[in-house]
Amino acid sequence: MKYSLFSLARNALSHHERWPRAWRSPPPKQFYDVVIIGGGGHGLATAYYLARNHGITDVAVIEKGYIGGGNTGRNTTIIRSNYYLEPNAHFYEHSLKLWEGLSADLNYNVMFSQRGVVNLAHSYADLDNYSRRGNAMRLNGIDAELLTREEVSGMVPLLDCSSTARYPIMGGLLQRRGGTARHDAVAWGYARAADAGGVDIIEQCEVTGLRRDGNRIVSIETTRGVIRAKKIGLAVAGHSGHIAGMAGLRLPIETHVLQALVSEPVKPVLDTVVTSGAVHFYVSQSDKGELVLGGDLDMYNSYGQRSNLPPVEHAVQALLALFPSFSRLRMLRTWGGVMDMSMDGSPIIGKTPLDNLYLDCGWCYGGFKATPASGWCFAHTIANDQPHELNAAFTLDRYGLGKAIDEKGGGPYPWVH
Amino acid sequence: MLSIPCPYCGPRDVTEFSYGGDGNVRPPTGPDAASEAAWSAYVYLRANPRGVHEELWQHSAGCRRWIRVTRNTLTHEMHGSAPARASAAAS
Amino acid sequence: MPEAVRTYAFDACAAGAENSTVVAPGVTIAERRPRSMLNVRGDPADAGLASALRESFNVTLPLEPNTVTAAGATRALWLGPDEWLLVSERHALQPPASPGRGTLTDLSHGRAVLRLSGPDVRAVLAKGCGLDLHPREFPVDRCAQTAIAKVSVILDHVQPDVFDLYCPRSYARSFWGWVTEACAEYGCRIAPPAS
Amino acid sequence: MTQRFRLASGGLVDRSRPCAFSFDGRDLQGYAGDTLASALLANGVHLVGRSFKYHRRRGIFGAGAEEPNALVQLETGARTEPNTRATQIELYDGLTAASQNRWPTLDRDAGAIYNVFSRLLPAGFYYKTFMWPRSWWLRYEHVIRHAAGMGQSPRAPDPDHYAHRHAHCDVLVAGGGPAGLTAALAAARTGARVIVANDDFEWGGALLREAVEVDGRPGLEWIRNAVAELATYPDVTLLARSTVFGYFDHNLLGVVQAVHPRASHAPRQRLWKVRAKQVVLAGGAIERPLVFADNDLPGVMLASAVSTYVNRYGVAPGQRAVVFANNDSAYATALDLHRAGVVIAAVVDPRLDPKGELPTSARAAGIEILAGHAVARARGGKHVESVLAGPVDNGFVGAAQRELACDLLCVSGGWSPAVHLFSQSKGRLRYDERITAFVPDVSAQAERSAGAARGLFSLNRCLADGAEAGAAAAEAAGCRRISAAVPAALEVADDPMLPLWDIQSDATRTSKRFVDLQNDVTARDVALGVREGYRSVEHLKRYTTLGMGTDQGKTSNINGLAILAALIDAQIPDVGTTTFRPPYTAVTLGAIAGPEIGAHFDPVRLSPMHDTHEVAGARFINAGLWRRPMVYPRAGESDPDATNREVLAVRRKAGIVDVSTLGKIDVQGRDAATFLERVYVNRWRNLAVGKARYGLMLREDGLIFDDGTTTRIGEDRFHMTTTTANAGRVMSHLEYYLQVHWPELDVRLTSVSDHWAAVALAGPESRNVLAALTMADVGTAALPYMGYCEAIIAGVPARIFRISFSGELAYEINVPADYGAALWNALLDAGRAYELGVYGTEAMGVLRIEKGHIAGMEIDGRTTPDDVGLGGMVAADKDCIGKPLLARPALRAEDRKQLVGLVPVDGRSAIPKGAQLVVDPQRAAPNPIIGHVTSTCYSPTLIRPIALALLQRGRARHGEKLYATSPLSNTVVHVEVVPHVFYDPKGERLRA
Ligand SMILES: Cc1cc2nc3c(=O)[nH]c(=O)nc-3n(C[C@H](O)[C@H](O)[C@H](O)COP(=O)(O)OP(=O)(O)OC[C@H]3O[C@@H](n4cnc5c(N)ncnc54)[C@H](O)[C@@H]3O)c2cc1C
Ligand SMILES: NC(=O)c1ccc[n+]([C@@H]2O[C@H](COP(=O)([O-])OP(=O)(O)OC[C@H]3O[C@@H](n4cnc5c(N)ncnc54)[C@H](O)[C@@H]3O)[C@@H](O)[C@H]2O)c1
Ligand SMILES: Cc1cc2nc3c(=O)[nH]c(=O)nc-3n(C[C@H](O)[C@H](O)[C@H](O)COP(=O)(O)O)c2cc1C
Ligand SMILES: [Zn+2]
DSSP states (O other), X not given: OOOSHHHHHHHHHTTTOOOOOSSOOOOOOSEEEEEEEOOSXXXXXXXXXXXXXXXXXXXXXXXSSSTTOSGGGSSOOEEXXXXXXXXXXXXXXXXXXXXXXXXXXXXXXXXXXXXXXEEEEOSHHHHHXXXXXXXXXXXXXXXXXXXXXXXXXXHSTTSOOOTTSSSOOOEEEEETTOXXXXXXXXXHHHHHHHHHTTOEEEOSOOEEEEEEETTEEEEEEETTEEEEEEEEEXXXXXXXXXXXXXXXXXXXXXXXXXXXXXXXXXXXXXXXXXXXXXXXXXXXXOTTSOEEXXXXXXXXXXXXXXXXXXXXXXXXXXXXXXXXXXXXXXEEEEEEEEEEEESSSSOEEEEOSSTTEEEEEOOGGGOXXXXXXXXXXXXXXXXXXXXXXXXXXXXXXXHHHTOOOOSSOOOSOGGXX | OOEEEETXXXXXXXXXXXXXXXXXXXXXXXXXXXXXXXXXXXXXXXXXXXXXXXXXXXXTTTTOOEEEEEEETTTOOEEEEEEHHHHHHHO | OOXXXXXXXXXXXXXXXGGOOOSSOSEEEEEXXXXXXXXXXXXXXXXXXXXHHHHHHOOOOOOSTTBEEEETTEEEEEEETTEEEEEESSOOOOOOSOOTTOEEEEOTTTEEEEEEESTTHHHHXXXXXXXXXXXXXXXXXXXXEEEETTEEEEEEEEETXXXXXXXXXXXXXXXXXXXHHHHHTTOEEEEEEEO | OOOTTBOSSOSSOEEEEEEXXXXXXXXXXXXXXXXXXXXXXXXXOOEEEEOTTTOOEEEOOOSSTTOSSOEEEESOGGGOEEEEEGGGOBOOTTEEEEOOSOSBOSSSBGGGHHHHTGGGOOTTHHHHSOOSSGGGHHHHHHHHHHHSOOBOOOOSOOSOOEEEXXXXXXXXXEOOSHHHHHHHHHHHHTTOOEEEEOSSSSSOGGGGTOOOEETTEXXXXXXXXXXXXXXXXXXXXXXXXEEEEEXXXXXXXXXXXXXXXXXXXXXXXXXXXXXXEEEEEOOOEEEOOOOOBTTTSTTEEEHXXXXXXXXXTOBOSOSEEEEEESSSHHHHHHHHHHHTTXXXXXXXXXXXXXXXXXXXXXXXXXXXXXXXXXXXXXXXXXXXOEEEEEEEETXXXXXXXXXXXXXXXXXXXXXXXXXXXXXXXXXEEEEETTTTEEEEEEOSSSEEEOGGGGTOOOHHHHHHHHHHHHHXXXXXXXXXXXXXXXXXXXXXXXXXXOOOOOOBOTTTTTSOBEEETTTTEEHHHHHHHXXXXXXXHHHHHHHHOTTOSTTTTTTTHHHHHHHHHHHTTOOHHHHOOOOOOSOSSOEEHHHHHTTOSGGGSSOOBOOTTHHHHHHTTOEEEXXXXXXXXXXXXXXXXXXXXXXXXXXXXXXXXXXXXXOTTSEEEEEESTTHHHHHHHHBSSOOXXXXXXXXXXXXXXXXXXXEEEEEEEEEEETTEEEEEEOTTTHHHHHHHHHHIIIIIOTTSOOEEEEOTTTEEEEEEESTTHXXXXXXXXXXXXXXXXXXXXXXXXXXXXXXXXXXXXXOSSSSSEEEEEEEGGGHHHHHHXXXXXXXXXXXXXXXXXXXXXXXXXXXXXXXXXXXXSOOTTTTTOGGGSOTTSOOTTHHHHTSGGGGOTTSEEEEEEEETTSOOOOOTTOEEESOTTSOSSOOOOEEEEEEEEXXXXXXXXXXXXXXXXXXXXXXXXXXXXXXXTEEEEEEEEOSOOSOTTOHHHHO
């Protein structure tokens, strides 16, 4: 049933008792052309674009819990394409363009809200850096504006723009087309659209082993039985290392936990997404009214998907350093997500040393915004057995070759990206 | 907040430490020392288990020793710690 | 040539201390100006080092982690398994010519020292310090390197309810601000610097 | 008349201390010991707010942390606090509160229109609409945003402050009810260090609402004695008004305490971080509502809350009550009300024959019990006026209904143990059929639950359980167990409850049955979610927002789960709970942040000469944690003019700059030179004592990590310098290699950064200035370029390094930090004769750009030595960190960006910061970028703008003309590529 105001009104008459399931829940078949492991945004988008762009519909997405329950469901939902290095810039800009049409494309309102993302500059060095980045963006066809302190203050009135602040605001880099989206809706919207395209979405099905024969994965062991597939795509974010390990691969990935938290909801006070590199922090206000804050990693390998006080303290301190008037609001909930931190802060989308195993990981802090383009490119790579030009640089072997794509220049220490 | 057992100073809050990652990477030696692949593996490939992990930490706000801690990355259960140096010398 | 003027890290902070008139303060803050601080590095088993230190300064290095040995006006603080800090209130500690295989580095100007004392001193320290400072766990002559308010601090329990806090000199003024704010709720007296 | 509903006597309020307060502009009165909620009820005010989505009228529902409805905007101005639970606000004189989420008034709220259209607004309606036209979403969203939210954020900085406190204990007890108090007593008696925290301002928990005896004495007396005994132990910390909000790894618990009473300088709240050896969780249990039509009317309240208002506050929340319960506990409420003179219209109980002790007493008191009945629907406009009750069969109430007039409906659907903290600790729950609730099962950390928190609902058993838990915890923490008498209370025999999750009737179609009162989630929403496939409990939560409000579903979770389970034909334990996460109740952000905000957000580092700079009128900048003088403008002088003046002073005469911020490491030991050979790309063994050398360090991946000069000050001793930004990282990196990989090296590192003040003295006159201050021979023969000596300067023992960042004859002078200011002033005095100036980081930057020296923008973590023109430094005949991977082809590729200089073709256009280099600036995007400007300035020496840039194949392009473009500032400058050393390329001046 197509979603629209009309169908909503019609169903209201029948007390909403006739809505169909958003996606089916079929039992797993024994064989698929393509199996995508991981029912996060990336896995679901990949399945959707396999069907939509490549006509490959004998596809299953296997999810150990519930779809969107990984980082897709626990991120701060910031969407932007303000990258400096070219492979990133083009890839994320493609993603942003897909976001702009996504609700219509999926017939599911993902509430992509282009409210603007501003990176605060706290020093002349920050301003130089942002100029460098913004200029590169503009040359790459991406919108960017450098704001003065007064302009920042005008957009974000509660920000402490006084010159005595510990990290004074000197200006900012604004991407107006950036914003946020409703994270869960992204997973559900892709699932519904993929399902409509024939994809089987199989939840509560954990991959427990990958049986390998020479250079191929011959079967996938799951908690719901053995499944075989011609091609297998891995899109399991922080679990990439663990599952690649089942196939005997060691990845340039470390798993770290990233914290987020929300405040109690209040009436609108913050209409722009505000981030600060210097204090490692980002905040936006959701449509329900909570302030959504993200912070730093725990800074050690971890699969413990739970909250931890020091990063929460730091994120809140950063918030209050910038927005002193929020100190009386309350923290409602905190949680953590299990991140796939790569060795250069950029993703890996492509082939692996195994013939029929493909990899989509290394998303670090930033993979939610990548969801559409990641699905687009990963589907392309799987369908054609070669990368799309947008993900050609994101290979697994780039590290050894000296072709790291290091946006921050932090080096091979994943927890610094 | 983790409590990390410094073999010298005793248990201290994690905020006193800085992380050094996988404790079992070693610069290639012997014939491997000439191999670019071995060096790449040393720099870019780390153990990333969901479970017991041997890792390095520096007690940076304390005695400044680098130590080797064995910790479960899922439960954060601690299985002991030792000076980083001792094991390095032993290997 | 005139004698050079020495300026202390807390100079501007402690100004006016003489006029501090809080009655029954929970905490008293005083700047310390030890004459000399010497960093000792070496093998605790190095007899040469031990005897050099004994002869020159009459100190024995503490071998138990996080403890202090005191000899007259000189305290030896354990900082690490091969590292100590010798602090003398009065003497200029001249490194002995041949300290065994150890190395001695003058750090007299590297750290600024505050002495906090009074009934609420533990409550103040606990505001920023994660260590267990209960007198049973952290008795007199125990020391620790730790972080307080994001500043690396050496904590030395010199007498009951009296703690010396060594912070890197460049952080001193910032740290002073934190400490005085932390003390405020308990009533805080600022005593003149003691050298 | 005020306080119409206050009982003549009873309760813990202090009738001699009235408190005037106002709600929505109405002036009212309560007593010390009241909460805002009890005071409102005493005045007959039930209606306190509007619901989140449909803007329905809502009243006070509970009496504590579980309250979903009664959220108010407390106070105004800078001290305003949104969404504050009236049930937990301790009343004080002068309190002002207002209702939320309504306009213009609580009674007449325009938002109530949403209730009219509620059919169009089922769970998740927004996912299905507002997609057309595409560009309109921001407009729709604007409306949605303004309808959502709840209270108002303060808009002024907080006048209060917050403190943190670390604590350690043997036993932390969370909860100060009967179980918590007996646990604390048992632990304290062993001599254990105990912290006991209770979120309420009164100790006693449920005992405060129960008219019962302990050890034959009134319950309140037992509480008083218990607290008094606890207060006598020196190692017991009693924290009232303190919520244990989070259970984190390694038995660290977060407690937030409201500081009371507040002395001057006292914080508003204090966040305790408690590292406990053992924990006793005694947070009690939370009563559950029942789900029936219009169960959200003001006047519908939890039965236990009603008991609390009657017994603890001396308030009767109504005059004629119906009690609707599926278990025995609410009969106590009926009896409490009865005793207080409230008419009990009936007790409605779905059980066919309730015959426990309490129902029996109720019957004996003449209270009518409608057994086998359920309430199908509450009726009323602004308040409940009556209920319709009838025989219930399998959750359905048929047409045979009886209307019972009432102004108070007390509901109880059973109890859920507060397993929040237990679950946060990662303990595993078990479903207990007997009480139809989840209870703690397997622990993951050193904790145990006690009392109602683990499903024991009899007071007598709670007392004993707490005592045992406290003793066991102390023992596990290493204390000696002692035997002591356990307090006792009468066992009250009760009947099992009868689960009743969703009560349907003919009203089902037209009325709403609320599951989550705060987020306006109805049983129908749950059904819709299930129908559409959002069947995982986590999906259901996210699709309907069930349990996502400020109460985190304390009263709604189990009902929601049970309804879901029934719809998908599953058992409740198979459905499972959603994840419990910190905090237990919401915690003020200010308390989380503590004092480390504002100026203390990060410490500031100051050089020993800071005050001197301030007196000299410096403008400062932040560089990492350091505050450094950027420029010293004179009156009326612009920053650029001042910078030019400072630069020219150095080039023509002399200048001094404070470089104390550089990292300095004393490297000592027999293997010091070997060590340096391994960490730097260049050679060190052959460096003579008394000589300095510029060194470059790589990361392990071959890219540049840091640079600086290192000087051999003794055979086995080097003085290493690092960049300001990397000082800490370099030290750790070096310690890592020494301790982990090269323990065999005899090398010791001591950070001496803070011990030495450092001044760079630069310019053609600098030698003369220096000579005026020292007896030492500083002539070029004795102290040549890259030479080192120790000398007394201005009466201070100093280390003099003849090194130059500026490109002029220059010295870096280090003196012990306390003499930094003296040195600085002596240099100024001596320099006066030579027109010596002071310069800041800005001028230092210009000098180094003119000289083509690299800094942070050139070594940005992506460049190799060769990229920045230093490829020749990499010694071919030795290994060092990073060298193996520096050999990778991509790091030696032809088309890498290389360091070049740029000058504007017209000789005067400034080259914009952050400009990118392109061949054709007019080209449409994407326009290929072939390089970028790293550092740019106006060179007063060369009288034209100059810049450094990284440019593809740059060294081969000298002489080429390109464009430096900055679309952000709309500027394009035609530039010529030149070698990167603009000034004195032969280095004659610095060797002078
Ligand atoms: C706190 C936080 C804040 C963030 N903020 C942002 C932001 O603002 N903007 C942004 O762009 N990005 C952000 N991110 C990153 C972003 O969330 C992720 O990069 C992105 O969602 C990853 O999507 P995914 O589909 O790859 O992974 P996931 O959504 O994690 O999906 C992976 C799925 O694989 C499943 N899986 C794992 N193991 C198995 C198995 N053995 N068998 C079957 N299934 C398995 C998991 O259950 C999971 O559902 C943030 C992340 C976090 C944690
Ligand atoms: N009759 C019944 O069915 C029934 C049901 C439940 C409880 N009860 C009664 O409740 C009592 C149970 O005693 P108890 O001691 O186990 O529980 P309690 O409810 O008496 O005490 C718990 C206390 O802990 C506090 N608290 C809760 N969470 C907290 C937190 N995170 N941090 C700090 N404080 C917190 C509460 O405010 C309360 O004061 C008994 O008197 C029992 O009879 C009866
Ligand atoms: C953008 C965003 C907004 C959220 N808003 C709320 C909220 O208003 N209320 C709430 O209880 N949780 C909110 N959450 C947190 C979720 O409840 C949940 O904690 C998170 O998705 C992680 O899942 P888990 O806690 O079940 O592991 C939000 C999460 C995200 C990512
Ligand atoms: Zn230590």
